[in-house]
Amino acid sequence: MEGLAIRASRPSFLCSLPGLGGNSQPRYGFLRLPAPSNAAENTKLVANSASFHPISAVNVSAQASLTADFPALSETKVKDERINGEEKPENIVWHESSICRCDRQQLLQQKGCVIWITGLSGSGKSTVACALSKALFERGKLTYTLDGDNVRHGLNRDLTFKAEDRTENIRRIGEVAKLFADVGVICIASLISPYRIDRAACRSLLPEGDFVEVFMDVPLSVCESRDPKGLYKLARAGKIKGFTGIDDPYEAPLNCEVVLKHTGDDDSCSPRQMAENIISYLQSKGYLEG
Ligand SMILES: Nc1ncnc2c1ncn2[C@@H]1O[C@H](COP(=O)(O)OS(=O)(=O)O)[C@@H](OP(=O)(O)O)[C@H]1O
Numbered sequence: 403m404e405g406l407a408i409r410a411s412r413p414s415f416l417c418s419l420p421g422l423g424g425n426s427q428p429r430y431g432f433l434r435l436p437a438p439s440n441a442a443e444n445t446k447l448v449a450n451s452a453s454f455h456p457i458s459a460v461n462v463s464a465q466a467s468l469t470a471d472f473p474a475l476s477e478t479k480v481k482d483e484r485i486n487g488e489e490k491p492e493n494i495v496w497h498e499s500s501i502c503r504c505d506r507q508q509l510l511q512q513k514g515c516v517i518w519i520t521g522l523s524g525s526g527k528s529t530v531a532c533a534l535s536k537a538l539f540e541r542g543k544l545t546y547t548l549d550g551d552n553v554r555h556g557l558n559r560d561l562t563f564k565a566e567d568r569t570e571n572i573r574r575i576g577e578v579a580k581l582f583a584d585v586g587v588i589c590i591a592s593l594i595s596p597y598r599i600d601r602a603a604c605r606s607l608l609p610e611g612d613f614v615e616v617f618m619d620v621p622l623s624v625c626e627s628r629d630p631k632g633l634y635k636l637a638r639a640g641k642i643k644g645f646t647g648i649d650d651p652y653e654a655p656l657n658c659e660v661v662l663k664h665t666g667d668d669d670s671c672s673p674r675q676m677a678e679n680i681i682s683y684l685q686s687k688g689y690l691e692g
């Protein structure tokens with residue numbers, strides 16, 4: 403177990419393995435514990451990990467008994483009872499895989515992360531997401547885009563635009579994006595995500611640096627003049643209630659990784675150029691290498 407540097411800020415099993423694979427960048431993966439040969443050994447291993455991941459004695463014995471009854475669970479660990487401040491049901495154990503995130507990243511020659519594009523309706527989120535995924539594809543990098551509009555056709559079809567439903571929309575997309583990042587994919591999430599606290603919650607799901615918040619800094623007047631779906635017109639006419647920027651708030655990021663500022667309709671504001679700005683950021687942080 404020597405040489406493992408635990409990222410204390412993460413309430414999970416994430417740890418960094420400095421120097422692994424000859425790369426100076428820390429790699430993130432699940433801490434692998436050897437398969438215990440018996441319940442006592444298992445208890446000891448779990449107890450040893452308690453310095454970074456507090457678990458209760460009740461869970462330790464539950465783990466030991468599950469392991470005895472179901473050998474297939476021998477490499478599972480009891481997961482934190484509280485994740486993201488929420489109570490989790492009891493008797494849920496984390497099943498470990500023999501292939502970890504760093505293996506997948508090595509395979510893909512890139513690092514998983516989430517590019518979170520936020521901004522008003524009509525600010526160009528979907529357009530820049532599309533340009534980014536195309537430009538990365540041309541460089542041989544694997545992306546997947548979660549667009550608010552699209553996800554609301556399926557996974558989030560039950561959600562409206564009232565505040566608590568927007569929060570749930572963002573939470574679900576944040577969780578799905580986290581899974582994609584764990585696959586090693588560059589996940590592009592483009593949704594209005596108007597509330598700072600919800601974006602911060604999604605950020606907190608990921609290891610530091612892996613959440614790249616991109617703000618489409620486009621004035622409301624520009625978005626409204628574009629109005630490709632005619633929704634601003636309807637909102638102004640009072641036919642849509644609670645429309646972001648009209649009668650519902652948008653909280654611009656105070657401190658995000660990339661700001662794409664609209665300064666006119668010149669080349670510097672083209673979707674392609676905006677995508678290149680994001681790619682430069684990813685390159686500078688090593689996300690386009692394995
Ligand atoms: N009331 C209201 N407010 C804002 N937007 C509305 C609303 N009703 C429908 N739409 C359309 O839904 C798209 C936004 O969905 P999101 O999932 O991105 O929104 S949110 O993050 O949950 O706030 C948004 O798409 P984009 O224009 O692509 O942003 C709108 O077309």
Ligand SMILES: Nc1ncnc2c1ncn2[C@@H]1O[C@H](COP(=O)(O)OP(=O)(O)O)[C@@H](O)[C@H]1O
Nearest residue numbers: 522523524525526527528529628630671672673
């Ligand atoms: N960088 C840009 N410059 C000029 N027009 C743009 C740009 N990005 C998007 N648009 C146009 O603005 C409108 C809204 O873009 P869209 O990507 O659908 O925004 P959002 O996803 O934020 O609602 C579309 O008609 C699109 O062609």
